[in-house]
Amino acid sequence: MDIKVRVWRQSDSNDRGRMVAYDVKDISPDASFLEMIDVLNEKLILDGDDPIAFDHDCREGICGACSMVINGVAHGPEKATTTCQLHMRHFSDGDVIDVEPWRAAAFPVIKDLVVDRTAFDKIIQAGGYISAPTGTAPDAHAAPVPKKDADAAFEAATCIGCGACVAACPNGSSMLFTAAKITHLGLVPQGQPERDSRVVDMLQAQDDAGFGGCTNMGECAEVCPKGIPLSLIGRLNSDYRKAIAKS
Numbered sequence: 571m572d573i574k575v576r577v578w579r580q581s582d583s584n585d586r587g588r589m590v591a592y593d594v595k596d597i598s599p600d601a602s603f604l605e606m607i608d609v610l611n612e613k614l615i616l617d618g619d620d621p622i623a624f625d626h627d628c629r630e631g632i633c634g635a636c637s638m639v640i641n642g643v644a645h646g647p648e649k650a651t652t653t654c655q656l657h658m659r660h661f662s663d664g665d666v667i668d669v670e671p672w673r674a675a676a677f678p679v680i681k682d683l684v685v686d687r688t689a690f691d692k693i694i695q696a697g698g699y700i701s702a703p704t705g706t707a708p709d710a711h712a713a714p715v716p717k718k719d720a721d722a723a724f725e726a727a728t729c730i731g732c733g734a735c736v737a738a739c740p741n742g743s744s745m746l747f748t749a750a751k752i753t754h755l756g757l758v759p760q761g762q763p764e765r766d767s768r769v770v771d772m773l774q775a776q777d778d779a780g781f782g783g784c785t786n787m788g789e790c791a792e793v794c795p796k797g798i799p800l801s802l803i804g805r806l807n808s809d810y811r812k813a814i815a816k817s
């Protein structure tokens with residue numbers, strides 16, 4: 571299939587940036603979206619041009635690195651799919667496809683499609699941990715967790731921290747990300763000692779990092795490649811109110 575891609579090119583954070591159009595020919599419908607960019611980059615290199623900078627690591631949908639907005643949608647048109655798992659068969663011959671980086675004040679562009687997601691690390695550093703002693707593996711029955719809670723904690727733990735929720739939110743809010751981390755740890759016994767300080771500190775770090783506030787738009791859950799539900803933000807708000815009341 572032959573397509574045209576219009577890609578955001580920005581040499582660094584001081585550059586104003588612009589969309590640049592490229593023709594990509596003879597792409598297999600079975601190629602992934604990132605493989606299509608690989609092919610384009612090979613051509614750019616052979617032509618003596620600067621290849622398009624983009625993030626990727628696992629290419630298996632588990633690391634969250636492959637952040638890009640495709641035709642205005644974070645991670646592209648397929649629901650619950652990361653960019654690396656998106657295949658060209660979901661597009662048509664002759665399509666014109668727009669590719670942009672995450673757009674959020676807290677995620678400044680480093681180059682082209684690569685953004686700086688250090689702000690997420692700061693939220694995790696503020697409370698995304700437990701203080702339970704480590705060592706040899708405890709007996710599996712030493713800290714029983716109800717099946718319902720274990721399943722819900724696991725569902726929240728599938729958040730890969732890609733930042734699509736922030737990119738899709740009109741407010742640039744990271745509430746879905748923070749809610750997933752708070753739920754993941756707050757549903758298991760090992761996460762209880764820091765439960766109150768965790769939610770207060772992580773929300774403070776979120777505000778300090780420049781993320782916007784949540785106004786229940788719901789775009790975050792729509793684009794989340796792991797299907798993290800919007801209801802977790804309600805759980806975060808509940809935990810926050812309880813922590814503030816106790817303090």
Ligand code: FES
Nearest residue numbers: 629633634636654
């Ligand atoms: S490259 Fe790891 S999730 Fe896409």
